[in-house]
Structure formats: C-alpha cells, structure tokens
Amino acid sequence: MFRFSLITTDGKARRGRIYTPHGVIETPVFMPVGTQGTVKAILHKDLLSLGTQIILGNTYHLYLRPGTEVIKKAGGLHRFISWDKPILTDSGGYQVFSLAKGRGGKKPAVRITEEGVEFRDHLGGDLHLFTPERVIEIQEIFGSDIIMPLDECVEYPVEKEYAKKALERTLKWLERSIKAKRREDQALFGIVQGAFWEDLRKEATLRTLAFDEHLFGYSIGGLSVGEPKEIMYEMTGVVCELLPPHKPRYLMGVGKPEDILEAVERGVDMFDCVVPTRNARTGTLFTSQGVIDIRHAKWKEDFSPLDPECDCYTCRNFSKAYLRHLFVAEEITAYVLNTIHNLRFYHKLMEDIRKAIEEGRFKELKEDYLKRVSVKL
Amino acid sequence: MFRFSLITTDGKARRGRIYTPHGVIETPVFMPVGTQGTVKAILHKDLLSLGTQIILGNTYHLYLRPGTEVIKKAGGLHRFISWDKPILTDSGGYQVFSLAKGRGGKKPAVRITEEGVEFRDHLGGDLHLFTPERVIEIQEIFGSDIIMPLDECVEYPVEKEYAKKALERTLKWLERSIKAKRREDQALFGIVQGAFWEDLRKEATLRTLAFDEHLFGYSIGGLSVGEPKEIMYEMTGVVCELLPPHKPRYLMGVGKPEDILEAVERGVDMFDCVVPTRNARTGTLFTSQGVIDIRHAKWKEDFSPLDPECDCYTCRNFSKAYLRHLFVAEEITAYVLNTIHNLRFYHKLMEDIRKAIEEGRFKELKEDYLKRVSVKL
Numbered sequence: 001m002f003r004f005s006l007i008t009t010d011g012k013a014r015r016g017r018i019y020t021p022h023g024v025i026e027t028p029v030f031m032p033v034g035t036q037g038t039v040k041a042i043l044h045k046d047l048l049s050l051g052t053q054i055i056l057g058n059t060y061h062l063y064l065r066p067g068t069e070v071i072k073k074a075g076g077l078h079r080f081i082s083w084d085k086p087i088l089t090d091s092g093g094y095q096v097f098s099l100a101k102g103r104g105g106k107k108p109a110v111r112i113t114e115e116g117v118e119f120r121d122h123l124g125g126d127l128h129l130f131t132p133e134r135v136i137e138i139q140e141i142f143g144s145d146i147i148m149p150l151d152e153c154v155e156y157p158v159e160k161e162y163a164k165k166a167l168e169r170t171l172k173w174l175e176r177s178i179k180a181k182r183r184e185d186q187a188l189f190g191i192v193q194g195a196f197w198e199d200l201r202k203e204a205t206l207r208t209l210a211f212d213e214h215l216f217g218y219s220i221g222g223l224s225v226g227e228p229k230e231i232m233y234e235m236t237g238v239v240c241e242l243l244p245p246h247k248p249r250y251l252m253g254v255g256k257p258e259d260i261l262e263a264v265e266r267g268v269d270m271f272d273c274v275v276p277t278r279n280a281r282t283g284t285l286f287t288s289q290g291v292i293d294i295r296h297a298k299w300k301e302d303f304s305p306l307d308p309e310c311d312c313y314t315c316r317n318f319s320k321a322y323l324r325h326l327f328v329a330e331e332i333t334a335y336v337l338n339t340i341h342n343l344r345f346y347h348k349l350m351e352d353i354r355k356a357i358e359e360g361r362f363k364e365l366k367e368d369y370l371k372r373v374s375v376k377l
Numbered sequence: 378m379f380r381f382s383l384i385t386t387d388g389k390a391r392r393g394r395i396y397t398p399h400g401v402i403e404t405p406v407f408m409p410v411g412t413q414g415t416v417k418a419i420l421h422k423d424l425l426s427l428g429t430q431i432i433l434g435n436t437y438h439l440y441l442r443p444g445t446e447v448i449k450k451a452g453g454l455h456r457f458i459s460w461d462k463p464i465l466t467d468s469g470g471y472q473v474f475s476l477a478k479g480r481g482g483k484k485p486a487v488r489i490t491e492e493g494v495e496f497r498d499h500l501g502g503d504l505h506l507f508t509p510e511r512v513i514e515i516q517e518i519f520g521s522d523i524i525m526p527l528d529e530c531v532e533y534p535v536e537k538e539y540a541k542k543a544l545e546r547t548l549k550w551l552e553r554s555i556k557a558k559r560r561e562d563q564a565l566f567g568i569v570q571g572a573f574w575e576d577l578r579k580e581a582t583l584r585t586l587a588f589d590e591h592l593f594g595y596s597i598g599g600l601s602v603g604e605p606k607e608i609m610y611e612m613t614g615v616v617c618e619l620l621p622p623h624k625p626r627y628l629m630g631v632g633k634p635e636d637i638l639e640a641v642e643r644g645v646d647m648f649d650c651v652v653p654t655r656n657a658r659t660g661t662l663f664t665s666q667g668v669i670d671i672r673h674a675k676w677k678e679d680f681s682p683l684d685p686e687c688d689c690y691t692c693r694n695f696s697k698a699y700l701r702h703l704f705v706a707e708e709i710t711a712y713v714l715n716t717i718h719n720l721r722f723y724h725k726l727m728e729d730i731r732k733a734i735e736e737g738r739f740k741e742l743k744e745d746y747l748k749r750v751s752v753k754l
Contacts, residue, residue, distance in 0.1 A: 037702060041709040045690065066677070066702040073678050074698060082694045300443070301450050303457075313422065317459045321451060325414060325443040332418040335709055 002187045002216050004248045008358060012240065012267040015357040018248055020145040021185050022078065022086040025053045027248060027269040028353050030260070030346045031088060032277060036061045037081040040277050041335040042343065044083055050312060050340060051347035054086040054145075056272045059138055060095035063128075064121050068141045076143030088272070089144040091135050091191075093117070093151050094221075094253070112152065114169070132176040140183050148219060149177030151191040156227035163195035167204050170221075178214045187216035189250060192239050195222055196231050205242040217248035220268070224254045233262045240267035257286065257349055257373045261366045264353055276346045280338035283327050286345040288372060292320075294338065299324040312344035313337075379564045379593050381625050385735060389617065389644040392734040395625055397522040398562050399455065399463040402430045404625060404646040405730050407637070407723045408465060409654060413438045414458040417654050418712040419720065421460055427689060427717065428724035431463040431522075433649045436515055437472035440505075441498050445518045453520030465649070466521040468512050468568075470494070470528050471598075471630070489529065491546070509553040517560050525596060526554030528568040533604035540572035544581050547598075555591045564593035566627060569616050572599055573608050582619040594625035597645070601631045610639045617644035634663065634726055634750045638743045641730055653723045657715035660704050663722040665749060669697070671715065676701040689721035690714075 003019040018025040032039045032047065034055040039047060047055070057077060062068075066080070074080035077087055096119050099109045109120040116131030132150045139147040150173045152166040170193045181188055190208040194201035208218065220239050223232045236251060243249055250270035251263050260271050276286065283294045287307035292299075294306075299320040306323060307315050314323070314337040326334035349369070356365035380396040395402040409416045409424065411432040416424060424432070434454060439445075443457075451457035454464055473496045476486045486497040493508030509527045516524040527550045529543040547570045558565055567588055571581035585595065597616050600609045613628060620626055627647035628640050637648050653663065660671045664684035669676075671683075676697040683700060684692050691700070691714040703711035726746070733742035 036706045036708060037699070038708050038710045041713075043690070043710060043713060044694070065706055066698070070678055070698060070702070074680055074696070080696075080699060080702075082696075082699065301447055303451055313420070317421070319451070319457075319459075321443070321447060322414070322457060322459065325447070325457075329413045329442055331413060331415050332709055332712055333415045333420060336418075336420060336713060 001185055004217065004246065006245060010357040010360050010362040011265065013264050013353075013357050013362045014245075014267055014269055015354055016248065016269055018086075018269075020054075020086045020187070022084060022145055023053075025086060026354060028260075028264050028350055028357075029053055029270055030350045031056045031270065031272040032343055032346075033058070033272055033274050034081075034083075034087075035274075036065065037077070039339075039343075041281060041332075041339040042277070044081075046313070046340055047343070048085075050344040051351065052085070052343070054088060055083060057087055057089045057142065057144060058092070058095060059089050059135065059142070059148075060092035062089075062142065063092060063138055064123055068138055072141045076141070078143060086145040087142075088146040089139050089142055089148065090252070091148040091150045092130055092138075093135075093148075094153050096130060097153050097155075112169075114172070116150065116173075132173040133180040136177050136180040140181075140186065143183075144186065146187050146189065146216070148189055149174045149191060151193060151221055153193065153222045153225065154195055155225040156196060156231075158195055160195070160197060160200070163193075163197065163200055166195070167193045167200055170204070171207050174208065174211060178211060181214075188214065189217045189219045190215040191219040191221040191252070193222045194235070194239075196227055196235065198234070198238050201235050201238045202242060205239050209242070209244070212244065212247075215247070217250060217270075218243050219250045219252050221252050223251065224259070224273075229259070229262075232259065233266065236263050236268060237266040243267070257346070258370055260349065261353070261369055264357075265362070265366060276342035277339055280342040281335045283334075283338065285338055286342055286373065290372060294320065294324050294327050296324070306341060307345070310341065310344060310348070312341050314341040314344075378562055381594065381623065383622060387734040387737050387739040388642065390641050390730075390734050390739045391622075391644055391646055392731055393625065393646055395463075397431075397463045397564070399461060399522050400430075402463060403731060405637075405641050405727055405734075406430055406647050407727045408433045408647065408649040409720055409723075410435070410649055410651050411458075411460075411464075412651075413442065414454070416716075416720075418658060418709075418716040419654070421458075423690070423717055424720070425462075427721040428728065429462070429720070431465060432460065434464055434466045434519065434521060435469070435472060436466050436512065436519070436525075437469035439466075439519065440469060440515055441500055445515055449518045453518070455520060463522040464519075465523040466516050466519055466525065467629070468525040468527045469507055469515075470512075470525075471530050473507060474530050474532075489546075491549070493527065493550075509550040510557040513554050513557040517558075517563065520560075521563065523564050523566065523593070525566055526551045526568060528570060528598055530570065530599045530602065531572055532602040533573060533608075535572055537572070537574060537577070540570075540574065540577055543572070544570045544577055547581070548584050551585065551588060555588060558591075565591065566594045566596045567592040568596040568598040568629070570599045571612070571616075573604055573612060575611070575615050578612050578615045579619060582616050586619070586621070589621065589624075592624070594627060594647075595620050596627045596629050598629050600628065601636070601650075606636070606639075609636065610643065613640050613645060614643040620644070634723070635747055637726065638730070638746055641734075642739070642743060653719035654716055657719040658712045660711075660715065662715055663719055663750065667749060671697065671701050671704050673701070683718060684722070687718065687721060687725070689718050691718040691721075
C-alpha cells in the first residue's frame with residue numbers, strides 16, 4: 001500500500017516516488033499547508049491545476065475545529081474536505097509548544113509531563129491533553145495518509161540539557177505512538193529532534209532508527225525555529241547522513257526556496273511551509289527575477305506580468321499594476337491571485353529540481369536559482 | 378456596433394439580446410458588481426465558467442483607485458483588469474450621494490449645484506468635482522461598453538418638491554452628457570428618476586424619451602433605496618409602460634431574486650446588485666429550497682450539498698458542514714466558494730427566466746420560484 005522508490009540520485013540529492021492509498025507523490029516535493037482543512041486563499045481545483053500532489057493538515061487546528069467528531073462522521077478528513085489526493089497531518093506538537101511561550105506576558109498555557117502535553121487552546125481557552133496515544137487516535141480518525149507521532153520541539157536558543165530531555169521524551173513518545181497505531185492504511189514517520197548540537201542530532205537519529213521497522217519515513221524536526229541558517233543546514237546534513245537511503249526524509253516547516261535547495265542538496269525529499277501562502281497574503285511574491293513587494297508604488301503603472309517566465313493563471317492574465325491595485329484596495333481576489341502564483345512558483349521550483357536531479361545537473365540549477373531568487377526587486 | 382433585438386415576449390416579460398463591441402448579452406441578464414475592477418472574492422475565470430456575460434464597474438471607486446491615469450495608460454478598463462467581455466459603468470452619482478448623508482453625525486461631504494457634485498472622497502478626504510461632462514470623460518477613458526450619465530438619485534423618504542428638483546437636474550445633466558459624449562463604441566443610457574410618485578415617474582420617462590435618438594437604452598434609477606417593495610414594483614411598472622419596446626431597460630441596483638422576477642414581469646431586461654456577492658461574504662446563501670445562513674450550528678454535521686439542484690463547483694464538491702467550518706474558521710476560501718455559489722444561483726435564475734419566457738411560461742416559473750426562494754431554512 002505504501003512504498004518509496006528511489007529513482008536516481010545526483011550527489012546526495014534524491015529523485016524518488018512515494019506510493020500512497022491516495023496516489024503517487026513525485027519527490028522532492030513541496031506540500032502546501034492546509035491548516036484548517038483548506039489551503040488558505042486557494043481552491044482545491046486551482047491547487048490541482050498548478051501541480052499540488054499532497055497537502056498538509058494541522059492536527060491541532062482540525063482537532064479544535066471542526067473537531068474529531070465531525071470529521072469522523074464525515075468519513076475522514078479526505079471526505080470532509082473533498083480532497084482525493086494524499087494528506088499528511090502533523091502531530092499538533094509544534095502548535096502546542098508555540099503556545100508554551102506565553103502571549104503578552106501571560107503565563108504559559110502549556111504543561112509538559114511524561115504522560116503528554118496539557119494545554120489551553122487559543123480559541124476558547126479550554127483545557128486539553130495530547131498524549132502520544134491520543135494524537136495517533138486523532139490522526140486515525142482523520143485517515144490522513146502520512147501521520148506524525150507526538151514530539152517535543154524546542155526553539156532556538158535552548159539549553160543543551162533541556163534539548164537532551166526533549167529528545168528523550170520524543171523517543172519515549174515515539175515508542176508509545178508505534179504501540180498505539182492500528183490502521184494499516186496510514187504511514188508513520190519517526191521525528192528526529194536533537195536541537196542544534198551535532199552529537200544530539202546523531203544520537204536522536206540513531207535511536208530513532210531503532211524503530212525503523214515501524215517507520216515509513218523520517219522527519220527532521222526542530223529546525224527553522226529561530227536558529228541561524230547555517231545551523232539549520234548543518235543539522236539537516238548530519239541527520240541525512242545517518243538515515244537509510246530507501247526511506248523518505250521530510251524537513252518539517254521548511255522553507256524559503258534557498259532553504260529547500262540547500263536541504264535537497266543534503267538529501268531531503270519532502271517539505272512544507274506557510275511561506276508561499278502567507279507571503280502571498282502580505283504581498284510578497286516570488287518570481288524568477290527575485291522577490292517582489294507588490295504593494296510598492298513602483299508597480300503602479302507597470303503593465304507587465306508579475307513573472308514573464310511563469311505559466312500560472314495570475315501571470316498569464318494580469319499585470320503587476322492590476323495586482324498592486326487589488327492588493328492596495330484590499331480585494332480578496334488579490335490574496336487568491338497571489339497565492340496561485342506563489343504556490344505555482346514553489347511547485348515549478350520542485351519540478352525543476354526533480355528534472356535537474358534526473359539529468360545530473362542539480363548543482364548548476366541550485367547555483368543559478370540562488371543567484372536569482374535571493375534578489376529583492 | 379450596438380444593437381438590441383427583442384426575440385420574444387411573454388406578457389410584458391421580454392427575451393432579448395444586446396450586441397456590444399465585446400460580445401453578445403442574452404437578456405434578461407444579471408450583472409455582477411465589480412466595484413474596484415474585480416467582482417469581490419471571485420476570479421474572472423470562475424465568473425466565466427458560471428455564466429457571467431457582463432460585469433459592472435463603479436466609476437466613483439475606479440476614479441479614486443487606481444485612478445483614471447493608470448486605466449488610461451493600461452489602454453482602458455478592459456485591458457487593465459483583463460476582462461474581454463462587456464463592461465457597464467455607472468455614473469458615480471449613487472456613491473457620491475450616499476456620502477451626502479454624512480457619517481457619524483459629521484457634516485455631509487457633498488455639495489450639489491447645477492454645475493455638478495462637489496464631494497470629499499471616503500479614502501483620503503480630498504475634494505473632487507463630478508460634472509456631467511467629467512463623468513462622461515472618465516467613462517470614455519475607461520472604455521466601458523455601456524455608460525451612464527451623471528444623475529441625482531434621492532433616497533426614500535424624500536419631499537416631493539425636492540424629488541422634482543432632482544428630476545429636473547437629472548434631465549439637464551443628461552442633455553449635457555449627450556453633448557459631451559465623443560466615443561462611438563460606447564452606448565449611453567438615459568436614467569429615469571422621479572422618486573416615488575407616479576406623476577413624477579411618468580414625467581421623467583417622457584422627458585427622458587425626448588433624447589431617445591441619443592440613447593441606446595433606459596435605466597430606472599432611484600429605486601431600492603429604502604422604499605417599500607410595492608412602491609419599487611409599482612414605479613418600475615409605470616416607467617416600463619412608457620418606454621419604447623425596442624430598447625433595453627435596466628433597473629439599477631436591484632435586487633433579490635423576488636425583485637428580479639417582479640421586475641422582469643413588468644418588462645425589465647437588465648439588473649445589477651451586490652446582494653449575491655455581499656451575502657456570500659456574510660454567509661447568507663441562496664438555494665432552490667430557500668435561503669440558508671451557513672453559520673448556523675444546525676449545518677455542523679450536515680454532509681449534504683448546499684443545494685442539490687445546483688451545478689456549481691461549490692455544490693458539486695462540498696458539504697454544508699465543510700462550508701460552515703470554513704466560514705466559522707474565517708477562511709478566505711469560504712468567501713470564494715460562497716460567492717461562486719450565489720452568483721451561479723443568480724445566473725441560473727436568469728437562464729431559467731430566459732427559457733421560461735421563450736416557452737411562454739414565465740408566470741408559472743415566477744410563482745414556483747417565489748414559493749421556494751422566499752423560505753428561510
């Protein structure tokens with residue numbers, strides 16, 4: 001039912017294919033984030049037409065709203081949201097731990113014990129308990145194709161002693177997750193933590209590998225949480241070096257185009273990030289010539305397309321002047337058109353990456369891209 | 378270049394066809410409102426796929442933002458917004474006079490003289506002057522297919538004496554508009570005012586008819602401005618009785634499905650209204666079984682389509698439970714999916730009306746519809 005096939009490699013970059021009950025995923029892949037059962041500001045039909053292969057759902061948000069009962073009665077998440085392609089859900093851990101920072105000087109709304117994580121939600125403030133078992137149960141109700149175990153994600157900077165504790169807890173929770181898992185039509189990933197130390201990352205990887213027979217793939221967690229980029233890239237490399245070649249690797253919550261290129265070069269297959277969709281809604285648009293702030297007055301009378309090299313609906317039909325006008329006028333269609341473009345940019349980047357790996361020229365592609373996309377127009 | 382052909386009638390209901398430089402419009406027609414160069418919360422491609430034949434643009438809003446200079450440099454409104462089908466623009470009068478009521482006890486921001494209307498805009502508060510000549514000039518820059526002369530629209534209730542003054546002014550401004558008009562590829566309508574008195578409406582109609590050779594069609598203005606529905610229907614009937622059969626009639630700013638049916642029965646061909654799009658964004662959805670408030674808890678676990686008789690993308694793919702979830706979660710896609718549905722409902726209503734007139738059964742259709750659509754589920 002689940003299978004990962006490694007088609008070819010180019011250096012450490014990998015061209016693969018994931019088979020799931022809801023279809024095939026060509027890797028390296030970018031997965032748009034569908035937080036609350038929809039990718040923000042874009043319809044499913046537009047996602048499909050611009051090349052989305054799999055979307056991500058956030059367990060924390062879906063558990064709160066519409067709630068597991070509604071999703072269960074609908075016959076699972078795919079049916080509830082009418083999305084027939086693969087879905088990956090996270091463990092909810094990242095959202096819960098984000099609450100732990102407290103807001104506006106308030107007391108942290110989270111208590112972590114060996115049992116699990118107790119938290120007050122951001123909507124009504126009700127008290128909840130996420131345990132490894134409960135998080136698996138919720139995702140089994142969702143019926144997502146790829147599921148994640150509860151883990152403890154620490155942010156940068158952190159004391160090494162605490163990072164070690166979080167790593168231990170994550171491993172214990174992984175063991176309990178594996179025991180709790182029932183459904184055969186879902187694939188579980190192990191999450192490698194270890195924060196920002198090479199020795200902790202190595203230890204986390206090797207000890208997660210002890211559960212390899214139960215794991216379809218490996219997630220690299222706890223990165224892109226405030227640390228310098230070099231640390232993110234280094235830690236990604238350290239973990240990938242130790243992972244088995246025949247299983248997919250997923251760098252959680254990453255990232256910008258340059259981060260994706262750096263991580264693919266180190267052997268990562270899967271990515272998710274809110275950057276393309278969130279930036280679309282704030283007017284920051286990716287183009288083959290660099291990043292554009294569409295709000296800027298200099299686009300007021302620029303009737304050329306946003307990105308002449310892009311084949312998306314937005315670029316084939318509308319000018320920068322029109323997109324700027326819609327954004328300044330706070331029209332909803334501005335967010336929709338921008339989202340279509342930014343996601344198409346990401347998917348096209350992944351298509352280019354896959355092709356370059358197949359043709360043994362990933363390094364050239366990466367260098368060419370880094371020169372272009374890092375420019376702020 | 379412009380032609381109206383009356384295909385058939387059923388009682389006073391009319392089945393017609395308007396030929397414009399940007400294509401043919403089957404009437405009776407509903408025109409979605411594209412206030413600022415986009416119909417709110419829906420992409421052009423979706424408008425086309427659900428049967429939109431012509432959209433309306435608001436001169437007041439487009440004049441302020443992006444401004445006439447930008448639209449001129451873009452090569453006109455069609456090119457600026459990339460919409461190849463017909464566009465109708467209003468005169469801006471209605472928006473300006475809405476400002477005249479003043480806001481929050483502030484002094485009215487509008488001064489009306491014989492020359493025109495002086496007003497402060499709602500954005501930066503700058504002072505502007507709309508004269509009949511200027512309003513024609515602006516619309517000639519836009520290049521909209523169907524244009525409106527500046528008129529004075531009064532709200533309900535109003536003193537008859539003032540309504541008479543507004544009527545006189547509207548007629549004088551029409552004469553000046555006709556003199557100012559230059560472009561041959563745009564069609565001007567005359568606007569019939571006269572408020573809520575039969576004698577004033579008759580006078581307004583007959584005196585507007587004096588300019589018939591310069592007018593492609595007739596707008597009925599100053600209705601749906603707070604008066605009881607019976608008055609709206611009665612005044613519509615009074616005006617239509619006196620209008621020439623071979624020219625299109627446009628009831629401005631109307632309306633709800635029941636208003637459209639009543640007006641078609643009295644001989645109106647064209648409609649525009651923000652109701653379907655605005656209601657979509659507040660969760661009020663039209664269905665063949667009645668009106669639905671999608672926010673209501675009773676839809677929480679209702680996995681049936683919004684309207685089983687509707688063929689739109691929203692109804693063919695998603696459940697009421699999902700649409701409710703998206704709306705409660707304040708997702709942008711909720712507004713988009715709701716807008717697609719409400720506009721499709723309106724366009725389907727017009728398709729049904731056109732077919733019923735062709736088949737001589739408009740009265741049955743109207744009675745059947747009124748029974749159904751007036752229900753609040």
